[in-house]
Amino acid sequence: MALLAAVSFFGALLEAFFLVTVTGVAMALVGERPAVGPILGQTVALGHALLIAAIVLIVRLILNMAGVRTSADLAANVTTDQRFVLSHAYLETDWxxxxxxxxxxxxxxxxxxxxxxxxxxxxxTQAVTALLSLLAFLGAGLLVDPGSTLGVLVALTLVGAILAPLRQRIRRHAAASAGAGVNFANAVSELGSFGLEMHTFGVERQISDRIDELTHQATGTQRRVLILTQSLPPVYISLAYAAVLGGVGVLTLVGVDSLTVIGTVMLLMLRSLSYGQQLATASGSLAANAPFIDQIRTTVERYESHAAGAGHRIPGAVTPLEALEVEFAYTPERVTLFTATFQIQPGEVVGVIGPSGAGKSTVAQLLLGLRQPTRGKVRVDGVDLRDVDKRWWSSRVAFVPQEARLLTGTVAENVRFFRNGIDDLMIVDALTQANILQDVEALPSSFNTHLGQLGAHLSGGQRQRLSIARALAGKPELLVLDEPTSALDGASESLIRDTLEALKGQVAVVIIAHRMSTLDMCDRIMVLEAGRITAFDSPANLHRDSAFYRNALAVAGISMTSKD
Ligand SMILES: Nc1ncnc2c1ncn2[C@@H]1O[C@H](COP(=O)(O)OP(=O)(O)O)[C@@H](O)[C@H]1O
Ligand SMILES: [Mg+2]
Known part of the structure; x- marks a missing residue:
């Protein structure tokens, strides 16, 4: 920025010098004199003056070019920097x-x-250039004729002050425009994911109407900002010319003694006005951009104030994992999970059942450390999960969501999921464990087959088994599954059940289950009803003690086959 300032200031001084010299030459020709001047106390021959002017012109061009480069570099750096800061703040913010x-x-x-x-x-950078150029010109003007230069300075300040309310309005409308832009982006991204439903329900018209409406809102505010910013320069020019008119008026009253001086001053002042106009345009554009920059800044601040996992402690193992009087509320008004205390032992398979909205997914997120208990704590081998080193924890736990989410990439990339420590052998292992190796080997390039956009061409069951392979590839000590089979057919479910059965005793598993048939392999089952754990016991004991469990079994048409 300092370099840019220096470059523009000297560039403008050279320009002023050039204009003074050229006017001097013109005046000398009119007056049929053989020399120019005095300029800066020197009298120069006409030929020399022209040569000097030409050299000045070239140097100024070089300076300008350097200025343009610096400005472009600066803009590119700032853009990269902003993207970096924003995306990192987002990635490091909590769930x-x-x-x-x-x-x-x-x-x-x-x-x-x-x-x-x-x-x-x-x-x-344009504004800085314009401002410094303006200063250089006014400086040159002061040397030639202090009186009229001061007059111009007063006029410019006045015009700037008159335009202040206009800039305020631009800023206000720009803030509305930024909001409308975000709304539009939200709606497009949300509606974009509803292609299947849109066609099925035949609501293309309604959805396009909705997008049209948001488009109008966004473009409406944009239009207002545009009108205001575009009207700044003409308003400025009119006011500035009015000031020039006033100045000339004063001169006619006072009278002029030197034609060269008046010519030079007029030229310098007109050029000053054009720099002033650049300043006015820049100030409008800055006002229009300010709300956007504010939003980026406040968003980064918000993300950073919720940065995830600052703990550094390394427990001996992931289990026993305990919830100690854990209470959780999404909002202060409503408790989602009432005081819950329980333990999960190494290698234990725990099922979680309960009606929709009971708080099962919430419990899963608390156990994974994705949300912090409102009261009480989750402990990992005696260490508060809040204090546990996040890298250590992430490399030892895994999660399978209800709906498998696949990347646009190969099967291997989907299983590896950016974790560098996972080699091809581990991928094959995981595919085997997840009962999907055969399906993958049937693909044209085995696990190097590109899956296309979001894993299209795979069935729901295959996608979910890939998602399980992803979870197992990191050799987790704790695996949490949130209704992994609820959207699958019986055959797919049975394959997944085989996978989990094989993990029994080696990996601690928490499986939120929708289908009762998934549960017969669980060591213990937690029954969650309206945010309270109403039972947590072996299937056999639950059959005796939990009405919800018996009822659920009956609804599923399963008769209890006692294992012990
Ligand atoms: N992100 C959230 N913000 C606010 N409330 C939520 C959020 N997620 C879930 N809830 C509420 O918490 C309760 C329990 O939700 P959840 O744990 O998803 O239940 P389940 O998985 O048993 O169906 C529900 O009443 C739900 O509306
Ligand atoms: Mg749920």
């Missing part, structure tokens, strides 16, 4: 903060909003 972010907002911030930052840097 509750990420989960609460509307779809499409981050994308909008990283693209449209960051472009605004880029634009602001360019504008800012």
């Amino acid at each position: 509750p903060t990420q989960q609460a972010e509307p779809a499409g907002r981050l994308q909008e911030l990283l693209t449209t909003f960051v472009l605004r930052v880029n634009n602001t840097v360019v504008t800012l």
